[in-house]
Amino acid sequence: MVNSNIHAVIWDFGGVFSTSPFEAFKSYERERGLPEDLIRRINSIDPDTNAWARLERSEISADEFDELFAAEAEREGHRVPGKDILALLSGQIRPKVVEALKACKSHFKVGCITNNAPVGKGASMTSDSEKARLVEEIFSSFDHVIESSKVGLRKPDPKIYQLMCDALNVAPDACVYLDDLGINLKPARAMGMTTIKVLNEAQLLSDLSEATGPEF
Numbered sequence: 001m002v003n004s005n006i007h008a009v010i011w012d013f014g015g016v017f018s019t020s021p022f023e024a025f026k027s028y029e030r031e032r033g034l035p036e037d038l039i040r041r042i043n044s045i046d047p048d049t050n051a052w053a054r055l056e057r058s059e060i061s062a063d064e065f066d067e068l069f070a071a072e073a074e075r076e077g078h079r080v081p082g083k084d085i086l087a088l089l090s091g092q093i094r095p096k097v098v099e100a101l102k103a104c105k106s107h108f109k110v111g112c113i114t115n116n117a118p119v120g121k122g123a124s125m126t127s128d129s130e131k132a133r134l135v136e137e138i139f140s141s142f143d144h145v146i147e148s149s150k151v152g153l154r155k156p157d158p159k160i161y162q163l164m165c166d167a168l169n170v171a172p173d174a175c176v177y178l179d180d181l182g183i184n185l186k187p188a189r190a191m192g193m194t195t196i197k198v199l200n201e202a203q204l205l206s207d208l209s210e211a212t213g214p215e216f
Helices: 021-032 038-044 051-056 062-075 082-086 095-105 129-139 158-168 182-191 201-212
Strands: 008-011 109-114 144-147 175-179 194-197
Touching: 008 158, 021 038, 038 062, 051 062, 062 082, 095 109, 095 201, 109 158, 144 158, 158 175, 158 182, 175 182, 175 201, 182 194, 194 201
Parallel strands: 008 109, 008 175, 109 144, 175 194
Antiparallel strands: none
16 A cells, blocks of 8 residues: 655665666775775765765866876875776666656656766766666656756755755655665655665665555
């Protein structure tokens, strides 16, 4: 039975509809003999002002990110060009999650809040034309999409979640929000949203069914 208290389901994209780039980061680190989670650690230093944050707000170009990220890596004692990181951002699409989105849309408003960068072909951040087409097709299914690179805000800034609630005309406590990062779930939960931390596809579908009612 559909949960009548839920009016909207709001989704992250990377790590939710696609496999997490963190998996690609780990493979890159292993292949090059770098410390585990080095890339994530670099991105967590000065998280509002580092190269990654500035790129997701479109404050710097991909070429500038290449240099700035490399400098941040150098300060941690390693050589990692920023352009290598950009090439790792596009994961593989999860078809069952796409089907869950379509099912949700028949019962709820649906939105997407994604931290992305102005690289690759559109929101997909990939140079693969077919993958870019698939991503654009998914994005067209949402009632509203907020991209950090277009609005100049990025999660976990609480304002970006309120923008989505305003756009969908829903109260936060009538929303389910899915993200693969706990830091991005925290402000949504504080606003009153039901939050789901995405660990894998099967867990996502199970928790979404529990929160909303329909079986996925």
